[in-house]
Amino acid sequence: MIPWSASIRVHWTTPHPAGLHATAPRTHRIRLWIPLFLVWLLLLPLVLVLFPFVALAGIFVRVNALRLYSAVWSILNSLRHTLVEVHSPAANVRVHLA
Amino acid sequence: MNDDRKSILEMLAAGKITTDEAERLLAALNPKPASSAADAPDAYASPSAPASGKAKSPKYLRVLVEADESTTGLRGGPTTVNVRVPMQLLRAGVRLAGLIPPQAHDQLDQAFSKHGVPITLSQIKPENLEELIDHLGDLTVDVDGKDDNKTRVRVFCE
Numbered sequence: 001m002i003p004w005s006a007s008i009r010v011h012w013t014t015p016h017p018a019g020l021h022a023t024a025p026r027t028h029r030i031r032l033w034i035p036l037f038l039v040w041l042l043l044l045p046l047v048l049v050l051f052p053f054v055a056l057a058g059i060f061v062r063v064n065a066l067r068l069y070s071a072v073w074s075i076l077n078s079l080r081h082t083l084v085e086v087h088s089p090a091a092n093v094r095v096h097l098a
Numbered sequence: 099m100n101d102d103r104k105s106i107l108e109m110l111a112a113g114k115i116t117t118d119e120a121e122r123l124l125a126a127l128n129p130k131p132a133s134s135a136a137d138a139p140d141a142y143a144s145p146s147a148p149a150s151g152k153a154k155s156p157k158y159l160r161v162l163v164e165a166d167e168s169t170t171g172l173r174g175g176p177t178t179v180n181v182r183v184p185m186q187l188l189r190a191g192v193r194l195a196g197l198i199p200p201q202a203h204d205q206l207d208q209a210f211s212k213h214g215v216p217i218t219l220s221q222i223k224p225e226n227l228e229e230l231i232d233h234l235g236d237l238t239v240d241v242d243g244k245d246d247n248k249t250r251v252r253v254f255c256e
Contacts, residue, residue: 062199071194078186089174
């Protein structure tokens with residue numbers, strides 16, 4: 001199945017500028033939950049409209065448009081449960097496709 | 099004591115088989131269970147073998163990197179990277195590679211070879227990939243840093 005949602009979490013700290021009041025570094029957080037199924041629904045009409053042009057271009061470059069769409073669909077289906085996490089002293093990033 | 103073990107021991111006592119042969123026969127009767135107690139609890143420990151049945155086809159490719167301050171130059175602690183990629187992505191990538199026209203394979207192979215990557219695109223086929231993925235289940239790459247460098251890299255499939 002294609003991923004239905006993407007969760008992105010980013011934490012990072014910025015050191016306080018020198019010369020000002022001595023306070024702790026500032027922490028910034030971004031948490032996003034993106035409903036990818038809405039993105040796919042929005043892109044679907046565009047894909048359908050572009051299909052004739054892709055098919056025409058495929059004739060010139062000798063690529064079957066249906067196979068191209070099938071391969072892209074396979075890639076989208078295989079992205080589910082992809083996880084990328086990076087933790088460093090200055091920042092944490094987590095991207096998960098569910 | 100069951101009959102099989104008894105007959106093996108009788109053959110050993112009669113001198114019909116050697117001790118090594120008897121040991122192999124007894125081991126075949128009683129396969130060792132998979133070890134689990136020695137595994138460390140953290141994510142960088144070696145993955146234990148499945149307790150029963152044959153190994154399943156791996157579902158994910160994992161890359162774990164732990165780099166200390168001396169490697170990254172960042173003060174405040176180690177940097178860790180954890181990547182999990184589904185194996186289905188490899189299969190989908192093979193299908194994408196199959197779209198390349200055969201006439202372009204030679205040129206692409208030469209370009210890859212020129213850059214030090216000896217790949218033959220025409221040999222990337224789904225049946226070859228399945229065999230590769232099955233063998234990837236046994237793959238574990240451990241890289242430890244030298245001397246005081248505590249950088250660790252692990253690549254494995256699960």
